[in-house]
Amino acid sequence: MKVLVAVKRVIDYNVKVRVKPDNTGVDLANVKMAMNPFCEIAVEEAVRLKEKGVASEIVVVSIGPKACQEQIRTALALGADRGIHIETDEEVQSLEAAKLLKAVVEKEEPKLVILGKQSIDSDNNQTGQMLAALTGMGQGTFASEVVVDGEKVNVTREVDGGLMTVALNLPAVVTTDLRLNEPRYASLPNIMKAKKKPLDAMSPADLGVEIAPRLSTLKVEAPASRQAGIKVADVAELVDKLKNEAKVI
């Protein structure tokens, strides 16, 4: 079966994020960018499905500026077969991303679409669910285990009270949580090979989708910073402070 994986280029998760002085956003100039960690997990899961003989082809798609091709190449080096780049310099919000991915789903007809549960920049946690709704597919969000079984997929989900397993008809959408797998690193030979794998570029207009954001960001501020408090000498002082100063016990 064919698996479609969506990946997003975001600020590297180790980078200390700084708000721009004019409060228009976050400073991304000269900042290290990387594949969103949840998307790495999505790619890894697809590659494992291929290694198990469940997936036959892995198509990886990314939406955004030219530079996204770096993340597509990374996914190709990790084991994806073919890339699709939907190129735009405009801000793409979740609903539009879902519409673009829907157009790709209609062309590619994958049996399974795997996405990260959220991107660590906008922290929205929306695109996979929106794609599932627009394409009339079932969804297994926040997945910690994915088992394809004939025409169904069983997805174990990390939920507030613990774990929950659902069975979905295929085709279906899965969004990854942290414990689904541990992504591998790309080897140098595979990075070289990935350069020759096919990568198609297209525009949102080619897919018949208009980019018209519904949300506008009025300002972006740094959070109220917390002041470091004091160091206590021992446990007795700690308990005394909690009881008599902070009055929280």
Add this chain to the structure above:
Amino acid sequence: MSILVIAEHDNSSLKQATLNVVAAAKAIGGDIDVLVAGENVGAIAEAAAKAEGVNKVLVADNAAYGHFLAENLGELVAEVGKGYSHILTSAGTTGKDFMPRVAALLDVAQVSDIIRVESADTFVRPIYAGNAIATVKASDSIKVITVRPTGFDPVAAEGGSASVEQLDVVKDAGLSSFVGEEKAKSDRPDLASAGIVISGGRGMQNGENFKMLEQVADLMGAAMGASRAAVDAGFVPNDMQVGQTGKIVAPQLYVAIGISGAIQHLAGMSDSKVIVAINKDEEAPIFQVADYGLVADLFEAVPQFEEELKKVL
């Protein structure tokens, strides 16, 4: 304006988060209806009807909603919600699961995880794991919103007298079915709404050692939490994870033990009123947010903490 709040519950009781979401709805202003969807939810509907500020409770009681499958809830909420100006639910795992489907079905954007209401169309939400706070304006005619419960003080659970109306809308998309669940059972308070939270990290070394924290937690009436590293290592179950991708907590007292204080962890607890950190590394970033820091080996400090607490509690 008319606001539809989707209640969060587990078919046995109404979750406190619903009261926080009603508070967010009050901040927007307008008539507030609450939709209770689930199976055998009569008592929950009654509880919702008593919440302060609720106008009407709508009940969709059917096996199709029993396990909160997003495919079914999404269709239900999109249909019931289309007459409202705002649709709100809590940003728990159920709300995060079905709400984007509602937005997509209505062809509107969703505003996720709001912590403040500026006006009926402008909301404040954290981005980049809380390292930046964005003010966003939504232009769609229906605003679909998930609410971070810790951002809003709950409305009173008692005192209201809303009418209760049964809906006979049954949406079974036929796309998904429930297979099973593993619910962590605990007599301790709910992590998301507890007044005191005690969390352990990789420094705890194994699951067995968490028993030390459990004893302290029980003494203080605290909920138990953990860092991602402790969950990944299998010390404790996933539903204990606090952070950017786990639970967001803001208790009166948060005690971090053997946790370094990575930004992804801070994203889940830095709004706590008082933070205590016990860590043997005096350079650990957790000390930068801690009100009271103790540089010590936790295997000595935690048993002492228990003894000292016994003296004063």
